[in-house]
Amino acid sequence: MPAAPATAPAVEAVDLVRRHRQGDTVVAALRGVSLTVAPGELVAVVGPSGSGKSTLLHLLAGVDLPDAGSVVVAGVAVHLLSEDARAALRRRAIGLVFQGCNLVPLLTALENVALPLLLDGTPRSQAQARARAALAAVGLAARAQHLPDRLSGGEAQRAAVARALVAAPPLVLADEPTGSLDAASADGVLALLRGAAAGGAAVLLVTHDPRAAAYADRIVRLADGLVVAATGEAGACAALAS
Amino acid sequence: MRGAGVVIALVLSLAVRHLARHRALAAVAIASLAGGVAAINAVQLLHASVVRSYEETTTRFAGRAALEVTNGESGVAEELVDELRTVAGVGAVAAAVTGFVAAPDLPGERLYLYGVDLLADQEVRDYGAGPGAVVSDPMVFLAAPDSVALTRAFMRAHGLRMHDRVRVRTPAGTTALVVRAVLDAPEGPAAALDGRLAIVDLSVAQDLLRFDGRVSELAVAVAPGADVDEVAARVRARVATRGVVEPPRSRAASFARLLANYRNGLGLAAAVALVVALHFVANIAALACEERRREMALLRLAGASRRLAGGLVAAEMLVVALAAASLGAPSGIVLARALQARFGSSVAALYGDVGDAPLAVAPTALAAICGLGIALPMLAVLGTLRRAGAVRPLAALRPEVSRVRGSERGVGVRLGALLGVIAVGLWGARARLPISVEAAGMATMLGVLAALALVLPALVRAFAAAADAWARRRGRVLFVLAARVVAEERRRVAAAGAALLVGLGGTIGVGAWIASLDATLHEAFAAVFARVDLVVSGGADPFARAAVRLPGAVAAELARRPDVAFADVLRVDTIELAGSRAAIVARDAAAYVTGRRRLAMVEGDADAAARALAAGTGVLVNRTFARRFGRRPGDELELPTPAGPLRVRIAGIHLELTPGDLGAVLLDRELYRRWWHDDSASLVEVAVRRPRDRGVVAAAIRARWGASHGVVVLTVEELRNTYRALLDRLAALVRPLLGVALASALAGVLSTGAAAMLARRRVHALLRAVGLTRRQLGCLASLELVTVGAIAAGAATALGWGLGWLQVQVLLRGMLGLSVDYAFPAALAAGAAAVVLASTALGGWWLGYRAGGAPLAAALRWE
Structure with a gap:
């Protein structure tokens, strides 16, 4: 995969349109959304339920394809890639964190974190070493051999963040990562994402949580599939999020 | 309510x-x-x-007969008719000579030739009392030896009319009969056998079917007022060992x-x-x-x-x-x-x-x-x-992963092990149990099947654990995932695998029959048909329904031909013995004494046995006979014959190829001819005089007796194939049943895989979200199903080996009376396992690949 220039945005979405068919009716989830996230930036996407936040994240991750518009991640036009190429892009350039049930229940925490590397053909010893380091970075070194059902919700979500970061991707996408966590655990996860941004990754966070938005450099508010407001100031961010 | x-x-x-x-x-x-x-x-x-x-x-x-006197296909002496008429309480006695004959002008059609004394028989049976019955001229019918009465249904089916000629192939050769009566009765013999009945005079049937001095059966009607049981006792006393007396329903x-x-x-x-x-x-x-x-x-x-x-x-x-x-x-x-x-x-x-x-x-x-x-x-x-x-x-409302509890697993394995021990023990103790060997064998087979099914979850767990450890060492994440899924869902995997195991094991077991028979037949034919080039029979190959016996004269003329080195006659018949039936096999014993042919002995000395056979003092029996009737070499046998009871000693046990589980007695043909009044041949084994070409000799024999007797000449290889086809016919009945089992087991494994794909949709979505490609998902699903296939194939191979061995012991040796050596069908087992592995691999890959095509965004939301 060609490396993106340092000044280029980590992700650039232009005029994204996505419609969903629900029975006989067609619902427009996104109606022309454009968004750019630069390396080292943490952007929070907020908005009411059904506003298109998760759809936007799915399009950026290459999990779904837009009906119109384009998505470029690390210089690669995601919407033009085949399904397998998009999967390969996710392994190497995109870290994903979801709200719950983030880990494969049959794999240990270590195996879950090493998963993107192993799927990409990284030698076992190297993958395990990097996964151990990622787990240690999120404070879970002692829980490496535990299965997900033996981890608390906060621990499982930190393991998911470790997995998202293990391949050092230029883009990290998180969909409601604190939605099912208590305040202390949520703060821990948000701090990790903030740290990832500080390390140079572009982080896009879809959230309902005002506290999560407070960690963002910039907030984008969606409503009815459109960007209705955006701000880059922390104070204004919190106000916008609330 | x-x-x-x-x-x-x-x-x-x-x-x-x-x-x-x-x-x-x-x-x-x-x-x-x-x-x-x-x-x-x-x-x-x-x-x-x-x-x-x-x-x-x-x-x-x-x-109206209350009793019947029979003796297998051998029949009883004709003189019994007059003897029984004198027994107190007997109202009427009617003799019949019966046998199926081919109708060469009506392809595929056979007639049940029924020879009766039409005048005496009216006291026992009604033939043509229906409205459509016709007799051209009773006197002519009785006077002309070629008269036959056919049923209206048969005549209508073949467009026959009165006075038409119908050719029949009989042990006396091909003969034309003239239709001089039409039977049309809703009851009685005319309504039997779908109308395929041909009534002729008793003496004509005796001549055509070579039943000189004997009849197939006697129907005895009891006089009005007489007690049936008392009459039966008196008739039995009079018949003694010359036949079996029983009511028709007992037959x-x-x-x-x-x-x-x-x-x-x-x-x-x-x-x-x-x-x-x-x-x-x-x-x-x-x-x-x-x-x-x-x-x-x-x-x-x-x-x-x-x-x-x-x-x-x-x-x-x-x-x-x-x-x-x-x-x-x-x-x-x-x-x-x-x-x-x-x-x-x-x-x-x-x-x-x-x-x-x-x-x-x-x-x-x-x-x-x-x-x-x-x-x-x-x-x-x-x-x-x-x-x-x-x-x-x-507890159920919590979305936890379901797990098999340790106690359940332990109970299943223990129960399976116990069942397995009982099943094997049952087979070991079969001789001391009050059940037949066949019943013990079948109970053992079903017990082993059930035991394997019960311990299969434990096998699956062990297999998955080993695969997991191996994959972890190698860093093969897909293998690790597949092994964990299999271990996690072992109950479902075991259920699907067990079905496949039973179907595949059964198929390999049946294959073992065939392989064992192949091996044994190859060996047995080499021993029994040593030096024989051609086998001659009448009407069809010796094992076909349309086959008819050949007259002794044909065999004698065959032996005199200049292009024939020797022609040995084989006559196969049946008798009633100890409440069951046994086969009688008559051969020229001199051939064994001179060393022209050799006996394949299982027990006893071949030379001594040959001498006893030739002297007419001894007979040989096969293993089935020995087991069925509990007889050993040295025991005396009393065989019912048309000429009275024949007492002989068992000179040994030999290898006999006669199919069926009747048990066979081999005796000298001269002895048979004397006691059965029958010199016909079921088949003739011919050795061609060197350097004559056997193809040319076969053609010459066909030319000589083809038209008159419809002879069929087979080489020994062709006969072996015919024999094998007969055994294949038995297996062919089993194959569709097992095919249903195996196909539905395979379909079941795939449908179980499909259900598992649906159940793990969210997990697969997560994997795809972190970079698993559609192909990799296909491989993952393929690995899961191949694991099921591999476990089933491995266990089925062991099961098939055991089932095959038991089937050879129970069914082949018991049913077919063959001394069969067990042979494992390695090629079939490997082929079947390959089919199962390929089907599960391809099916799994297709399921996974298809699941990978589902919209990922929707799958991530799916619960």
């Missing part, structure tokens, strides 16, 4: 909706259970139809007993199909229980009792069982119709020709089989129903 009705309606409605949601799995379970029910039904129908047909035919021919019962082994063999194959089906039913029940824990918990929270929760699964199984039974019963009739011709020809080759038996569907038997099809699945899911009832509302 109204409340109960509402609850039942609710439960049934939920059951039907759940089945509709899992329609692929439900369809496989219903189809395989229906297949099992159909197989059992077909075997029962075929057997019952043949027995009923035999019984009906016997009854129709018996007429049918004896015949049914004779067929029991054959039916049991087919029943075993049908049982395999049913066991496969029961695995699926247990599987779908377990799935229903696991997937509906939340639904049951909600119902429990809403006030439903434990019984109702169990009732949910029970209702579902009841719907499956009812659907399967109502589908399986008619399918069994269709299957029976498809196998009818093969079954008939196999019965004819093994036990004797009973004509074409129309299928007779008995409602009570059908209902019993439907009941079995409903009851067995319900029994198979009892454990699951108990688990369903034990679901705790709050």
Whole structure:
């Protein structure tokens, strides 16, 4: 995969349109959304339920394809890639964190974190070493051999963040990562994402949580599939999020 | 009551909706259970139809006779007719000479030649009392030896009219008979055998069928007022060992007993199909229980009792069982119709020709089989129903991964091990048990099957653990995932694998029959037919229904031909012995004494045995005879013959190729000729004089006797193939039944895989979200199903080996009377395993790849 220039945005979405068919009716989830996230930036996407936040994240991750518009991640036009190429892009350039049930229940925490590397053909010893380091970075070194059902919700979500970061991707996408966590655990996860941004990754966070938005450099508010407001100031961010 | 009705309606409605949601799995379970029910039904129908047909035919021919005197196909002495007429209480005695003959001008058609003394026989039977009966001229009919009476149905079917000529191929050669009477009776012999009856005068039949001085049977009518039992006792005393005296219905019962082994063999194959089906039913029940824990918990929270929760699964199984039974019963009739011709020809080759038996569907038997099809699945899911009832509302509401509890696993393995030990012990102690070897063997086979099915989850767990450890060492994440999925879902994997195991094991087991027979036949033919080039028979190959005996004169002329080095006659007949039937095989013993032919001895000295045979003081028996009648070398035998009881000593046990489980006695042909008054030949073994070409000699023999006797000349290799085809016909009855089992097992594994794909949709979505490609998902699913296939194939190979060995012990040695050496069908086992592995690999890959095509965004949201 060609490396993106340092000044280029980590992700650039232009005029994204996505419609969903629900029975006989067609619902427009996104109606022309454009968004750019630069390396080292943490952007929070907020908005009411059904506003298109998760759809936007799915399009950026290459999990779904837009009906119109384009998505470029690390210089690669995601919407033009085949399904397998998009999967390969996710392994190497995109870290994903979801709200719950983030880990494969049959794999240990270590195996879950090493998963993107192993799927990409990284030698076992190297993958395990990097996964151990990622787990240690999120404070879970002692829980490496535990299965997900033996981890608390906060621990499982930190393991998911470790997995998202293990391949050092230029883009990290998180969909409601604190939605099912208590305040202390949520703060821990948000701090990790903030740290990832500080390390140079572009982080896009879809959230309902005002506290999560407070960690963002910039907030984008969606409503009815459109960007209705955006701000880059922390104070204004919190106000916008609330 | 109204409340109960509402609850039942609710439960049934939920059951039907759940089945509709899992329609692929439900369809496989219903189809395989229906297949099992159909197989059992077909075997029962075929057997019952043949027995009923035999019984009906016997009854129709018996007429007013209260007793019959018979002696297998050997018949009884003609002089008994006059003797029995003098017995007190006997009203009338009618003799008959019977046998099937081919009609060469009516292709594929056979007639039951029935020779009677028409004047004396009227006292016992009615022939043509119907409105359409015609006799051109009674005097001419009786006076002309070529007169025949045919049924109106037969004549209409072939466009025959009065005075037409009908050629028949008989042991006396091909003869033309003239139709001089038409039978048209709704009852009696004319209504039997679908009208394929040809009545001729007794002496004509004796001549055509080479029954000099003897008759096939005697029908005895009791005088008015006489006590049947007392008369029977007096008749038995008079007949003594010259034949068997029994009421006509007893003959049918004896015949049914004779067929029991054959039916049991087919029943075993049908049982395999049913066991496969029961695995699926247990599987779908377990799935229903696991997937509906939340639904049951909600119902429990809403006030439903434990019984109702169990009732949910029970209702579902009841719907499956009812659907399967109502589908399986008619399918069994269709299957029976498809196998009818093969079954008939196999019965004819093994036990004797009973004509074409129309299928007779008995409602009570059908209902019993439907009941079995409903009851067995319900029994198979009892454990699951108990688990369903034990679901705790709050625990079930938590979205935890279901796990097999240690105690359940332990109980299954212990029960399986115990069952296995009992099954093997049963076989070990068979000689000391009050059951037949066949019953012990079948119980052992089914016990081993069930034991393996019970311990399979433990095997799956061990296999998965080993695969997991290996994959972790190698860093193969897909292998690790597949191994963990298999370990996690071992109950489902075991259920699908067990079905495959039983189907595949059964197939390999049947393959072992064939492989063992192949190996044994190769060896036996080399021994028995050493130096023989050609085998000559009449009408058709020696094992076909259309075969007729050749006159002794043909054999004698064959032996005198300048291009023939020697021609040895073989005559195969049957007698009634100790309440059963035995085969009589007559050969020229001089050939053994001179060393021209050699005896393949199992027990005893060949030279001494040959001398005893030639002297007419001794006979040889085969293993089946020795076991069936409990006789050893040195024992004395009393054989009923038309000329009275023949006392001989058993000089040894030898290898005998006569098919069937009757047991065979080998004696000198001269002895047979003397006591049976019969010099005809079932077949003649010919050695060609060197350097003559055997093809040329075969052509010359055909040219000489082809038109007159319809001779069929086969090389020994062709005969071996014919013999093998006969045995293949037996296996061919089993193959469709096992094919149903194996195909539905494979389909079941795939449908189970499809259900698993659906259940793990969210996990797969997560994997895809972190970078798993569609192909990799295909590989993952392929690995999971291949694991099922590999476990099943490995266990099935072991099971097939064991089943094959037992089948050779129980069925081949018992049923066919062959001294069979066990041979494992390695190529078949490898091929079947490869098919299973390839099917599961491709099927799994396709399922995974297809699942990978589902919209990922939707799958990530899916719960």
